[in-house]
Amino acid sequence: MAEPLCKVCEEPLLVPVEDSDDEGQGQAGPSSSSSSRANTVPDDLEFPCGCHYHWQCALDQSSHIALHLTCPSCDAHLVSNNAGPSVTNPVFHTSQNPAAVLCRYSSDGGVEESYNILPVLTEEAFLESHPTERRHRAFLTMCGEGDVLGTVDLLKDAAADGDDVRTIVLYRDALAGGKSALQIALEKNHEEVVWLLLYLASPRMPTEAFPDEAIAAAMSMEVDRMPADSGAAVDITELRDDEGRSALEYARALAPTWDRLVHAGVLGSH
Ligand SMILES: [Zn+2]
């Protein structure tokens, strides 16, 4: 049986690896000789229809796949119905299972069966149509991972580039029901991120209301609070998801984790 080729670029399902002993060789070009195989690793994403793609070649097709949920090569419908319970929304469970496109992915790291590629493709397709929101989405990802230093670095870079830092902090995730960074941090139980977001973007909260360690952390990171008097400023605690739920409602749903903040009123009162 012939070795499958990528349905996009029609090359073997391998990628070159960086080889420090061999620098300056560059790309071997379209002809993949057997000698170049020593410096390659598998990169084979097999879709449910049986078509194969390179990882990057599949990402390049993300708009088609995310929109049509069909294979760009053979047109087969790709969605598997049995994706299991949603793990992306631990607070308010969605009623139906999310769509999944389960692939078999062979890479340098081994073979992963039943890898759901759809979230990656959906994110990529969204960024293709909203290229200016890459930094906003990276910020949400870091908040969800509890990466406080990463979020601060990102905001500093954004400010240095002249981006509007406030729109990044107050960004709502269109791919996850319109959640704010604060709602994501509450959901993922990242208290440091919660305090940082409140410090940055809840101007109605007086600085003296923050715990000492949160103020010390913010000071050490040299971040500024949003001015309370900038008329149009939205307070991050006022942002609601697409279902109209507030950060306070997220915190209450996660009781008792956030009871201290709920009772202190720092997440608002409605
Ligand atoms: Zn390819």
Ligand SMILES: [Zn+2]
């Ligand atoms: Zn196919």
